[in-house]
Amino acid sequence: MHHAITLDALRVLNAIQQKGSFAQAAKSLFKVPSALTYTMQKLETDLGVELFNRNGQRAVLTEAGELLLAEGQTLLAAASKLEQKVRQVESGWETKLVISKDTIIANQPVLDVMQRFCLMDKHVEISLFEEALGGGWDALHSQRCDIAIGVTGELPKGQYEVHKMGEVEFVFAVANHHPLANYVGVLEAEQMFDFPAVVVADSARILPARSHGLFESKQIIRVQNMSAKIDTQVSGLGIGFLPRHLIQQQVEQQQLVIKTTYLHRPLIPVYIAWNKQQPGKALNWFIQQCKQQDWLL
CATH class of the missing domain: 3.40.190.10 (Periplasmic binding protein-like II)
Incomplete structure (x- = not known):
């Protein structure tokens, strides 16, 4: 399929607009002015539109010419990017x-x-x-x-x-206003059972799903990521194990209280x-x- 608009024609159009005349554009493209004139006249003929107002010394685009240039610059940028990617792949760099x-x-x-x-x-x-x-x-x-x-x-x-x-060290944490926050001693299963356990859902799609840090609870609140789990526990809605390195700020600000439980979680x-x-x-x-x-x- 033949296309009237070519990358070469778009480069010529872009150069004429930037330089203000066919002569200056020809110098920048290392071509003679007649070659640019021929390219633009052929493009106008093939498209059936006028791209320039030819009443003055300076090359001024028509409305159609401005539209072609605006859209054409996007194509030129895409072509340049594609050329760089091709060279990059050849050099061993992925795209x-x-x-x-x-x-x-x-x-x-x-x-x-x-x-x-x-x-x-x-x-x-x-x-x-x-x-x-x-x-x-x-x-x-x-x-x-x-x-x-x-x-x-x-x-x-x-x-x-x-x-x-x-x-990663996981610690058991509750909100500072949670009923377990002031509990003295080691939290046993019976103290933890009545409160919702907040867990992060496994995002595996093909491999078998896994779970970590689960304990007996009458209710489970499942969230999508650790950030949501931290927010949920800070709110006091539920309890559970959290990575110590991700809750340093909440612990220092006393939003979360670390508690000792009967469950032992080794370093992961x-x-x-x-x-x-x-x-x-x-x-x-x-x-x-x-x-x-x-x-x-």
Whole structure:
């Protein structure tokens, strides 16, 4: 299919508008003015419209010309971006990178890594989304992400490379106005049973769902992420275990009170994981940076 509007014609139109005349535009494009005149006349003929008012010395666009230029600049920018992406792929840099972050990992360390990456000015589209419990492994398994940050639990054998980020301590916390806040001693099952337990839903779609820190309760409140769980417990609506590193501010401000319970939760190792296949340059950069990052655990 023949298109009257070509990238070359759009470049000529853009140059004429910027330089104000065919002669100056020709110099900037290293062409003779007659070549630009021919290109514009052919474009006008093919489109059946006039693009320039030819009454004065300066090349002035008609309304149709202004519309074509405005839309054409978007096409020129897209073409330039595409050219850069093609060259980038040839050099080993991916065009897209998808990061899965577990809900027990704070946002800021991940954003710090992303900010350092953006300073390199690589044309890589980065997607960041949040998973919970087995969701990070599930995202890797279903190829919904390239790297999973903060995965926990039993490590799959043979399929992934992993790097230990650290260990997360979970503490039992209640709101400062909750009936259990002033309880003295170790909380036993009978003291905890009458209050709703707040839990984060597993975001796994394919792999079996997991659960952590559950205890007997007459009611369960299920939320989508750790931020919602913290807010729910600060409100006094329910009780449960929370990552200590994510509630430091709430504890210092006495919004949450840490209590001792009959349940013992050991430190939970957390990992960065990615597929064993040879990573592209963008993924490899993220892997190395994540290994060095302070995750504030």
